[in-house]
Amino acid sequence: MAAYLAIDIGASSGRHVLGSVENGKLCLKEIYRFENGFVNVNGTLSWDAEKLFDCVLQGLEACKNAGVIPKTVAIDTWGVDYVLLDDGGNELFPAVSYRDGAAAEAAKQMEGVLSPAQLYAKTGIQNQSFNTVYQLYRDKLNGKLAKAKHFLMMPDYLAYRLTGRMANEYTNATTTSL
Secondary structure, X not given: OOOEEEEEEOOOEEEEEEEEEEOOEEEEEEEEEEEOOOEEEOOEEEEOHHHHHHXXXXXXXXXXXXXXXXXXXXXXXXOOOEEEEOOOXXXXXXXXXXXXXXXXXXXXXXXXXXXXXXXXXXXXXXXXOOOHHHHHHHHHHOOHXXXXXXXXXXXXXXXXXXXXXXXXXHHHHHHHOO
């Protein structure tokens, strides 16, 4: 029987859920669960991307131990955080959590470049001070963007670590206000 794996990572926990169709009915089974949360890195609330990747691998191992090799794997996280990478595809800085609040000042500063109304007219995304566009503007102001060669949303970063392929999935990228 074909099984499909969804890895759902939230701000406080994550889970690996296998889906299959049996007798015309969708069946879901949680195969692995783990705790998640941000860490304080030099006064900044950040995600431990390496720990998250290890949890993704542990969940895949749980599938294997259950005798299930999924046909597909999909990863979902919160929609606004990202990882900046160098030329070699390595994480440059800890991924800042949207809950940090550091982008709020950048959001105010960006209003001089593009007003919230103009941004909404272009993207249709609700104006929140933690939106990716403001986080990236913060990273531009503090010099982080100058060092980065690649940008991946968090679920895409985890998928890249699994596959070696860098890509930003369209629907997740639409949450960025870019």
